[in-house]
Amino acid sequence: MDKPIHHPYLQCSGGMQTVTHLISVYYSVQRLVCFTFFAAMFFFVFVGCTSVSQPPESVPLNYKKRVNTRSDGVVRVSTSVLSADESLAVYGVPLAKKGIQPVWVEVENRDKIAYWLLSPGMDPNFFPASEAADAFTSPDKANVRGELEQRFAELAFRNPIPAGATVAGFVLTNLDEGAKLVQVDLIASGEFRSFAILADIPGFRADYEAREVFTRDIYAAEDFIDYTDDNAFRTALESLPCCVTNKSGTNDGDPLNLVIVGGLDDAFPALIRRGWRPTEQTWSGSVIKMTTSALSGERYPYAPISPLYLYERPQDLALQKARDNVHQRNHMRLWLSPMRYHGEPVWVGQISRDIGTRLTIHSPYLTTHKIDPDVDEARTALTEDMAYSQGLAKIGMVKGVGAAPRSAPRQNLTTDPYFTDGARSVLIFDSRPKSLTDIEFLPWETREKGFIERTIRQ
Amino acid sequence: MTKGEYPLAESVTRWPFQSGSVLLTIIACVLALAGCATWQAPTEIDYSEIRARAITATVQKVTLSAAVLSTRDSQRIFGANINETGVQPVWIEVKNQTEQTLWLLQAGTDPDYFSPLEVAWSFHTAFAGGTNARIDEYFDARGFKNPIAPGATQTGIIFTNPHHKTRLLNVDLLGQGKLIPFTLFLPVPDDVPETGVLNVLQRIAITETVEYQEEDRFRAALEQMPCCATDAEQTSIGDPLNVIMVGDFADIASAFVRRGYRQAALEFDYTQHVFGREPDIVARKSGQGGVPANWMRMWVAPLRYRGQSVFVVQVGRPVGGRFTDNESTELILHPNVDEVRNLLIQDLLYSGGLGKLGFVTGVGAASPTQPRNSLEKALYYTDGLRAVMFMVTRPVALSDVQILEWDPVLKDLEKAVLGAE
Numbered sequence: 001m002d003k004p005i006h007h008p009y010l011q012c013s014g015g016m017q018t019v020t021h022l023i024s025v026y027y028s029v030q031r032l033v034c035f036t037f038f039a040a041m042f043f044f045v046f047v048g049c050t051s052v053s054q055p056p057e058s059v060p061l062n063y064k065k066r067v068n069t070r071s072d073g074v075v076r077v078s079t080s081v082l083s084a085d086e087s088l089a090v091y092g093v094p095l096a097k098k099g100i101q102p103v104w105v106e107v108e109n110r111d112k113i114a115y116w117l118l119s120p121g122m123d124p125n126f127f128p129a130s131e132a133a134d135a136f137t138s139p140d141k142a143n144v145r146g147e148l149e150q151r152f153a154e155l156a157f158r159n160p161i162p163a164g165a166t167v168a169g170f171v172l173t174n175l176d177e178g179a180k181l182v183q184v185d186l187i188a189s190g191e192f193r194s195f196a197i198l199a200d201i202p203g204f205r206a207d208y209e210a211r212e213v214f215t216r217d218i219y220a221a222e223d224f225i226d227y228t229d230d231n232a233f234r235t236a237l238e239s240l241p242c243c244v245t246n247k248s249g250t251n252d253g254d255p256l257n258l259v260i261v262g263g264l265d266d267a268f269p270a271l272i273r274r275g276w277r278p279t280e281q282t283w284s285g286s287v288i289k290m291t292t293s294a295l296s297g298e299r300y301p302y303a304p305i306s307p308l309y310l311y312e313r314p315q316d317l318a319l320q321k322a323r324d325n326v327h328q329r330n331h332m333r334l335w336l337s338p339m340r341y342h343g344e345p346v347w348v349g350q351i352s353r354d355i356g357t358r359l360t361i362h363s364p365y366l367t368t369h370k371i372d373p374d375v376d377e378a379r380t381a382l383t384e385d386m387a388y389s390q391g392l393a394k395i396g397m398v399k400g401v402g403a404a405p406r407s408a409p410r411q412n413l414t415t416d417p418y419f420t421d422g423a424r425s426v427l428i429f430d431s432r433p434k435s436l437t438d439i440e441f442l443p444w445e446t447r448e449k450g451f452i453e454r455t456i457r458q
Numbered sequence: 459m460t461k462g463e464y465p466l467a468e469s470v471t472r473w474p475f476q477s478g479s480v481l482l483t484i485i486a487c488v489l490a491l492a493g494c495a496t497w498q499a500p501t502e503i504d505y506s507e508i509r510a511r512a513i514t515a516t517v518q519k520v521t522l523s524a525a526v527l528s529t530r531d532s533q534r535i536f537g538a539n540i541n542e543t544g545v546q547p548v549w550i551e552v553k554n555q556t557e558q559t560l561w562l563l564q565a566g567t568d569p570d571y572f573s574p575l576e577v578a579w580s581f582h583t584a585f586a587g588g589t590n591a592r593i594d595e596y597f598d599a600r601g602f603k604n605p606i607a608p609g610a611t612q613t614g615i616i617f618t619n620p621h622h623k624t625r626l627l628n629v630d631l632l633g634q635g636k637l638i639p640f641t642l643f644l645p646v647p648d649d650v651p652e653t654g655v656l657n658v659l660q661r662i663a664i665t666e667t668v669e670y671q672e673e674d675r676f677r678a679a680l681e682q683m684p685c686c687a688t689d690a691e692q693t694s695i696g697d698p699l700n701v702i703m704v705g706d707f708a709d710i711a712s713a714f715v716r717r718g719y720r721q722a723a724l725e726f727d728y729t730q731h732v733f734g735r736e737p738d739i740v741a742r743k744s745g746q747g748g749v750p751a752n753w754m755r756m757w758v759a760p761l762r763y764r765g766q767s768v769f770v771v772q773v774g775r776p777v778g779g780r781f782t783d784n785e786s787t788e789l790i791l792h793p794n795v796d797e798v799r800n801l802l803i804q805d806l807l808y809s810g811g812l813g814k815l816g817f818v819t820g821v822g823a824a825s826p827t828q829p830r831n832s833l834e835k836a837l838y839y840t841d842g843l844r845a846v847m848f849m850v851t852r853p854v855a856l857s858d859v860q861i862l863e864w865d866p867v868l869k870d871l872e873k874a875v876l877g878a879e
Contacts, residue, residue, distance in 0.1 A: 131779035189861035
């Protein structure tokens with residue numbers, strides 16, 4: 001990091017490449033600052049007449065100071081997610097206003113084969129660099145478009161990552177607020193490596209930033225119970241409470257119909273690859289945004305999720321998968337449990353399908369989501385979605401929710417009715433790629449004399 | 459098809475509240491009409507007509523039949539026009555003659571499918587609790603139900619986003635350590651019968667092909683394919699042919715479907731000609747709200763590789779991409795055609811249907827400073843490569859994909875990244 005910096009790339013003349021070969025991070029930072037300065041100058045001169053703003057001088061490019069790095073001994077991956085100010089400073093245009101968030105990725109490949117970074121793994125709806133550039137130009141301004149596009153292309157991460165090389169650049173993702181789960185999938189011939197990194201984004205708040213589930217010890221080491229016996233684990237899962245509660249624990253809410261086994265390296269990459277993203281914490285700003293969105297029918301990807309309680313605390317993590325608009329999303333709340341399964345974290349949660357927004361007097365925000373009363377459908381939908389994630393290893397079903405027939409539905413805390421067969425899905429993830437034929441059904445409720453057979457008999 | 463009929467846009471908004479004033483109007487209407495909520499459950503449902511036109515296939519002792527419901531069908535079966543709400547109902551029957559229980563993975567048929575009660579909810583009216591409950595119960599009973607027991611036949615409807623002209627139906631049936639995949643091509647009854655998919659299958663049948671067995675010779679033949687499309691008169695050069703796909707058409711089509719592509723051709727797609735004809739099929743991936751993100755135009759090529767069909771493909775995306783309003787903007791090819799080609803590869807890697815990947819020359823390089831002309835005054839630049847994707851019957855794990863060491867092309871790509879050329 002303390003090498004002299006008299007490198008030809010650092011002379012700024014044409015040194016706008018973000019791809020480096022065995023050049024230190026320090027060089028990259030210097031070059032980027034240099035590039036940014038020139039880019040800003042360039043923009044001021046040539047495209048000042050468009051809506052491009054000049055980057056604020058006061059914004060330090062701090063994103064390289066909070067780089068998160070992971071390595072498996074062969075490949076090292078470093079990432080940093082840019083704040084709105086940083087992305088304006090680097091790109092010269094307000095990407096965040098268009099819902100675009102650059103993620104800086106550096107891959108050091110110490111293998112003997114070339115790797116390819118797969119952007120759809122980081123965000124299935126990511127923005128190609130040229131498309132993001134298009135967001136700031138109009139088709140009739142070909143000159144402006146050309147310059148912007150070139151700049152975006154130079155900043156973009158470029159494949160492949162040759163053997164022995166280090167390559168860095170940006171992937172443009174949909175905006176996350178607070179923190180971001182950055183999934184780096186790397187493919188080579190007959191090889192696949194996957195790294196998940198939880199990155200902070202300054203200037204935002206989010207559910208799990210507040211909960212710090214990945215970084216803070218929620219439980220003392222002696223509180224954990226590690227299950228290695230399948231039957232004992234199954235019994236423990238069946239003994240969990242049926243449902244979430246309100247804050248005081250006096251009323252039952254949505255059923256706890258989901259158990260996820262896995263952590264940052266296996267379960268969450270699978271969720272991200274299929275478009276699941278963290279939600280914004282419920283605070284007044286996002287509530288205003290959501291209620292506005294509810295009236296206009298527009299897609300607001302960060303509709304907040306209200307707090308529900310388990311283990312005497314609100315959810316540790318809330319994720320959602322938006323479809324066409326705010327009314328159509330599936331969402332889940334997860335709590336880290338004091339259980340382990342073969343050493344892996346066990347999350348207990350609740351999943352439901354939002355099919356619309358309705359008014360309610362049971363929420364201080366006066367609006368809430370109408371959930372599909374067939375809550376088992378949402379549970380099944382997630383299981384199927386995860387089957388395509390290349391990360392799902394095992395599926396099991398356990399009792400514990402308690403059946404509520406359609407003729408006598410139960411109600412959640414906002415008086416939405418739901419019915420259920422009373423089972424909870426157990427999804428066990430693996431960091432090694434699993435195709436559809438590799439998925440194993442656990443011989444629990446899903447097999448002999450269990451849930452499936454009962455369903456069939458019915 | 460004209461621009462105004464762009465088919466992806468209509469699936470956008472199923473929810474009627476577009477603005478505060480519309481909301482108020484709707485509330486007023488609902489209050490006025492609530493007293494006479496008139497949904498009635500159909501008294502007798504006859505599936506014989508649907509069954510008669512269903513397409514059927516048998517794979518590994520499982521027989522699948524499926525048909526897309528017309529507006530008339532959905533009115534007859536549901537007592538309501540589901541198709542009007544941006545939902546395409548598909549009738550499915552699975553006859554399981556294996557010895558194990560199977561699950562139909564709806565997420566494979568449509569990653570954004572609708573649940574029966576979600577569809578039902580859009581027909582609810584205010585202050586009509588009894589009727590709403592009956593709608594729920596009725597719709598739910600029509601939905602397809604898992605699992606499918608050994609020896610059993612399961613019939614039901616799945617609620618998908620609309621495909622036009624022909625529905626490329628991907629059905630994945632999952633058992634213990636086993637996947638039974640189906641790809642069916644279903645006519646969409648409300649649409650004018652088409653060219654598209656049926657044309658591809660007929661085209662494959664009638665195309666005279668040269669068979670290649672050796673990889674090197676096949677590769678050389680791919681490099682000799684035309685660089686680009688032309689206009690109808692073959693007087694002007696069109697968009698570059700930057701992708702080759704090799705494999706069974708069903709495997710290729712279903713991989714696209716699993717990644718959210720839908721068949722949808724626009725008028726300007728048909729200006730591009732290869733082998734003296736319009737594209738045999740055009741598909742698109744839409745962004746949120748149905749905005750076109752890219753296009754994929756495909757032609758059956760007059761060669762085969764080890765018995766498998768070969769397709770030449772043009773992949774591109776419009777200037778503006780998902781940030782444009784497709785109603786008002788004319789679609790023009792974005793000059794950076796390599797980017798969209800590379801991203802198509804990445805997308806298809808996650809489909810579980812891409813087995814091998816290679817690159818060949820044949821397009822001819824054009825630099826950003828000296829871009830090449832295409833039709834409609836479009837310009838583009840390219841490294842001159844075409845991606846060659848060998849598609850296989852799903853599923854493939856990401857760790858099993860082979861990248862072919864077709865030098866010097868791959869090395870050139872690496873050099874370009876290192877800036878060392």
